[in-house]
Amino acid sequence: MVQLSDKDFEMLRDFIYNICGIYFxxxxxxxxxxxxxxxxxxxxxxSYQEYYACLKTVNGSATExxxxxxxxxxxxxxFFRNVPQLNALEQLLLPEIVAHKGKLGxxxxxxxxxxxSSGEEAYTLxxxxxxxRTALLKDWIxxxxxTDINETVLALxxxxxxxxxxxxxxxxxxLRKYFRQEEGGRYILAPEVxxxxxFSHVNLYDDNKMxxxxxxxxxxxxxxxxxxxxxxxxxxxxHFYNNLQPYGYFFVGQSExxxxxxxxxxxxxxxxxxxxxx
Ligand SMILES: C[S@@+](CC[C@H](N)C(=O)[O-])C[C@H]1O[C@@H](n2cnc3c(N)ncnc32)[C@H](O)[C@@H]1O
Numbered sequence: 001m002v003q004l005s006d007k008d009f010e011m012l013r014d015f016i017y018n019i020c021g022i023y024f025x026x027x028x029x030x031x032x033x034x035x036x037x038x039x040x041x042x043x044x045x046x047s048y049q050e051y052y053a054c055l056k057t058v059n060g061s062a063t064e065x066x067x068x069x070x071x072x073x074x075x076x077x078x079f080f081r082n083v084p085q086l087n088a089l090e091q092l093l094l095p096e097i098v099a100h101k102g103k104l105g106x107x108x109x110x111x112x113x114x115x116x117s118s119g120e121e122a123y124t125l126x127x128x129x130x131x132x133r134t135a136l137l138k139d140w141i142x143x144x145x146x147t148d149i150n151e152t153v154l155a156l157x158x159x160x161x162x163x164x165x166x167x168x169x170x171x172x173x174x175l176r177k178y179f180r181q182e183e184g185g186r187y188i189l190a191p192e193v194x195x196x197x198x199f200s201h202v203n204l205y206d207d208n209k210m211x212x213x214x215x216x217x218x219x220x221x222x223x224x225x226x227x228x229x230x231x232x233x234x235x236x237x238x239h240f241y242n243n244l245q246p247y248g249y250f251f252v253g254q255s256e257x258x259x260x261x262x263x264x265x266x267x268x269x270x271x272x273x274x275x276x277x278x
Pocket of ligand 1: 020021022073074075076077078081114115116117118121147148149150153202203204205221222223224227253
């Protein structure tokens, strides 16, 4: 198969960037090349220009674009990935928001896992909130939304069946209470957890879609922004800012920050980490 020239790399990189905000720097050229090759083989494209034309044709381009996005996104995740965040949510931030909303007469908690991959983050949050159902969240409606651009991982999320690797950080208490282990070793998530979460396809770079993601008390966008350049990060984070309730909290991944990306959020520290508030 033909080598990816610098010109073709830039053409395809810019195309991808304009669709979803993911930016492939020059150091990622070989990664992109290997992923493009898989798709080119699948559609029998003989050159990068031919593949580009295939992505841009009206008929079938949407399907091929979805397949390409499925190839180029990194979907690494697991249950209970960031324990200090979960502890802060459970012990400090949730009680604060419940007290605040309770006073206003609202009894609904809305949580968004943006870039939810195969659902582990959204379901972890569901389990943590379910634990509060008998006391703090008694008679409260819990709505958790997981969104991703990758259709394949969204389908896995909806299925709710996981392997040993996905649950490797899950405390025994949660594993026993909210999973059923099949003979083959697969972990089947309890229906009561699945019921709290809905998954949908949202491209975080799509302004029209983002305008509809409203009124969240907690937004988690962990280990997603690392794939974007500064301009696309700023655009997406501005949407999160607008879509968060005035008293809500916005979380990024353990090694991420909004430094240089957004100066409207303020940092709130907790043991082992930090979060953002308007
Ligand atoms: C590394 S995973 C993070 C999963 C989870 N948030 C966590 O921290 O474990 C990043 C996810 O972001 C998704 N993603 C990347 N670009 C996106 C975009 N423009 N819109 C929506 N999701 C996107 C990828 O498909 C992938 O599933």
